[in-house]
Amino acid sequence: MTAAPDMTAALPPESARDTPTNPATQRRKLVEVKNLKLYFPIFGGLLRRQVGDVKAVDDVSFDIYEGETLGIVGESGCGKSTCGRAVLRLYELTEGSVVIDGQDIATLSPEKLRLKRPSMQMVFQDPQASLNPRMTVASIIGEPLDEHTNWPRTKKLERIYELMDAVGLNRDYANRYPHAFSGGQRQRIGIARALALNPRFIVCDEPIAALDVSIQAQVVNLLEELQDQFGLTYMFISHDLSMVRHIADRVAVMYLGKLVELAPVSALYANPLHPYTEALLSAVPEPDPFAETRKERVVLKGDVPSPSNPPKGCNFCTRCPKVMEICREVEPAFREYAPGHFAACHLLEETGTAALNGGMRPEHNQTRIQQGEDA
């Protein structure tokens, strides 16, 4: 979206994003991300001058509705975590705005941002690394309370116990240290800490990736229960497309710093519009063994290009099995092809109506893509 000279062309018009037929839009937008860019400077040479940028997030726009879970998927290095951190302003934004509950956090002063922090929290991938090994569970969960409240000790302890109950941790363990817990329990501690100040919005960055498969479902179920109980809104970042299918209401697909597709979960999995989304989904095992054996896989050739030097035109053009001449020159606009279903691909501009009428072009239904293998 970014390389386009007209930035507004990349952003779906407000009217398109808010079609009355999209059930998700009946709800209030809690998070509105517009033209978000997060570039990391690259320094080089003897004088350590800036010689370029890693375009980790490159002109991304999306909304998250109150109470929903927006899944963010894409290959490693495509910018998911950076996007999640930028949305919470854990990084200073290069460009763009992030409005959370009516306030643009990109422009808030440090003090106002500090006051806003309780309403927006993050759950990290690696519970082991994100918990201080020298602090007890009670002090870890109570840390945000120390920072943001002046409650007396007894009130804090009461809240800590309440949070331990909410995430299924035994109160008797309050004085234990993180090393005495299993991976799943440690993630529960991380979730309790994120909940301490009654947030409305939580970015979950691969919250189950470091856990045993048997524990993953427990943590996902816990996140869902807490969402119902406290009316939470999630941005759920994951590699695991099956898990995202289970937990998300809508899914955004990222490739090389940009959104390539955004749709309600059922539409995305049943009728992916973008060749990259098709590629990702073809690697997901089918529960039906007959369907699984009938699957053919389309191969994505080559490596992901460097985000410091993305290709001209469509940034997927170096690997796309359906690449056309125009793709190497002109960046495709991110457009709505069905209610609430957005994608950025020149093919759709030609055959957009076919995509709306029950699926992609015939060859799309036949072709399968396997990640990371050569043809």
Ligand SMILES: Nc1ncnc2c1ncn2[C@@H]1O[C@H](COP(=O)(O)OP(=O)(O)OP(=O)(O)O)[C@@H](O)[C@H]1O
């Ligand atoms: N602090 C940083 N400084 C410089 N470059 C960074 C920094 N953090 C991330 N990057 C780069 O930005 C790009 C996006 O990284 P990011 O961690 O957001 O990807 P990701 O989609 O979360 O990947 P993964 O699935 O492996 O977690 C990568 O090229 C990465 O090397």
Ligand code: SF4
């Ligand atoms: S715009 Fe072209 S290169 Fe990009 S995804 Fe579509 S067909 Fe492939």
Ligand SMILES: [Mg+2]
């Ligand atoms: Mg990441």
